[in-house]
Every structure is written in structure tokens, then in C-alpha cells.
Amino acid sequence: MGRSPPGIIASSPRFYSVSGLDIVKELYGLFREERARHQRERGVVWVTDLVSCSLKPVFSLEYEELALSEFFSPPLVLGTLVHRGLEALLSQVLAAKQYRVEVEPERSLEVSVDDAKYTLKGRADLVVTTPEGARIGVEIKTLRGDAALPLEHHVDQARIYNLLFDLEKSYLVYISPERLAQYEVGDRMGLDEVASRIREPRAPRYTWECRYCPFSVICPSKVAKA
Numbered sequence: 431m432g433r434s435p436p437g438i439i440a441s442s443p444r445f446y447s448v449s450g451l452d453i454v455k456e457l458y459g460l461f462r463e464e465r466a467r468h469q470r471e472r473g474v475v476w477v478t479d480l481v482s483c484s485l486k487p488v489f490s491l492e493y494e495e496l497a498l499s500e501f502f503s504p505p506l507v508l509g510t511l512v513h514r515g516l517e518a519l520l521s522q523v524l525a526a527k528q529y530r531v532e533v534e535p536e537r538s539l540e541v542s543v544d545d546a547k548y549t550l551k552g553r554a555d556l557v558v559t560t561p562e563g564a565r566i567g568v569e570i571k572t573l574r575g576d577a578a579l580p581l582e583h584h585v586d587q588a589r590i591y592n593l594l595f596d597l598e599k600s601y602l603v604y605i606s607p608e609r610l611a612q613y614e615v616g617d618r619m620g621l622d623e624v625a626s627r628i629r630e631p632r633a634p635r636y637t638w639e640c641r642y643c644p645f646s647v648i649c650p651s652k653v654a655k656a
């Protein structure tokens with residue numbers, strides 16, 4: 431078993447009462463509260479549902495505990511911390527240049543699909559209004575390695591945000607250990623395409639999704655070795 435360097439005490443539950451400060455536990459509590467605030471509702475479709483596997487929202491309502499395995503994974507925690515840090519920094523920098531910045535604004539839109547009505551909901555990372563009045567979205571994306579950017583599902587997500595938030599355009603900002611790059615998405619998804627994505631579910635939407643999916647252990651549509 432590995433030993434800690436001299437003078438360093440590896441934290442374990444028996445030490446908590448000594449120091450009274452447990453950062454991991456604080457972060458866990460924060461993520462748990464956020465998760466509780468964003469529970470799924472029937473009849474509500476999130477923008478992310480339209481750019482990923484259509485079975486995941488169904489499974490997350492029916493097999494909630496399986497989804498829990500993801501909510502405090504280190505990559506997700508890291509991504510959230512980068513988001514929060516960059517959102518705060520950009521808000522500060524852009525506000526000083528007379529831009530109005532909305533952080534994680536939420537919007538919804540009624541969508542008719544045949545005889546049914548759905549609520550499309552989305553939460554952008556940032557919506558920036560320039561001094562001239564143009565509204566621009568900013569979506570922050572973290573990657574573990576490099577890839578051919580921008581990724582198709584991120585472009586589609588930005589196209590839907592352009593519709594939902596009435597944006598002139600959005601910028602996808604990628605941050606990885608190897609690259610920091612920005613891409614502009616000026617196209618706006620039409621309501622007809624939103625309706626057809628709701629009407630025609632796809633499971634998976636991309637074969638690589640199954641590799642990272644917490645529901646793969648019970649999923650009949652799983653694509654193995656994608």
C-alpha cells in the first residue's frame with residue numbers, strides 16, 4: 431500500500447472531525463443540490479435531449495439511480511469548475527467593456543408535434559448583449575483530448591440556442607489540455623426541425639454515446655464496440 435510523503439496526512443473519514451473542513455464533501459453537497467434543482471419533468475424536452483440519444487431522458491426518469499453514478503464523476507466536476515470559472519471571468523471582462531452578460535440564462539418555448547404539445551427548455555452558458563444591441567451566445571466545451579472541431583452535436587445545440595434565445599449567433603469555445611479554440615455558429619434551427627427531432631427519436635444518435643452511457647447495462651439499443 432502506498433504511503434503519504436512525510437508531513438502529509440491522507441484525508442479519510444476519521445480525520446474529518448479533527449480538521450472540521452472537508453472540501454470534497456462540500457463540493458459533493460453543492461453538486462447534489464444542483465441536481466435536485468434540475469429534476470426532469472414529463473412533457474419537457476431539454477435542448478441537450480435533441481442532440482443526443484433519445485432513450486437517455488426516458489431511462490433517467492425510470493432508472494434514476496443509474497444516472498446517479500455520473501453526477502459526481504471527476505470529468506464532470508472538472509468540466510463544471512471550468513464552466514463556472516470562465517463564466518465568472520468573462521462576465522467580469524465583458525461587463526467592463528459595456529457588454530451586458532447573462533450567466534446561465536434559461537428559456538422555454540412551446541413546440542407542437544402533431545397533436546401534442548411539448549415544452550422545449552434550454553440553459554445557455556452565457557448570453558452577451560453587445561453595446562450595439564446584438565445578442566450572442568457563448569457555449570463552453572471542455573475536452574479530455576483533441577478532436578476534429580467543432581463537434582456536430584455542439585453545432586446543433588448552438589443552432590437550437592440561437593432559436594430559443596433569439597440570438598444573432600453563438601460561439602462555441604473549446605478548452606482542452608491541447609487547444610483553446612472558438613467557432614462561430616450563425617445558423618438557427620427551425621421549429622420544423624425541432625419538431626421532427628422530437629417526433630423521430632434516435633437511439634443512439636451517435637454510436638460513441640453508448641461507450642459513456644450509464645444506462646448501457648440495461649439498454650437493448652446499445653451499440654457495442656462502436
Ligand code: SF4
Pocket residue numbers: 483484485486489633634639640643644645646649650651652653
Ligand atoms: S446505451 Fe446507447 S442507445 Fe442505450 S441509452 Fe445509452 S446511448 Fe442510448
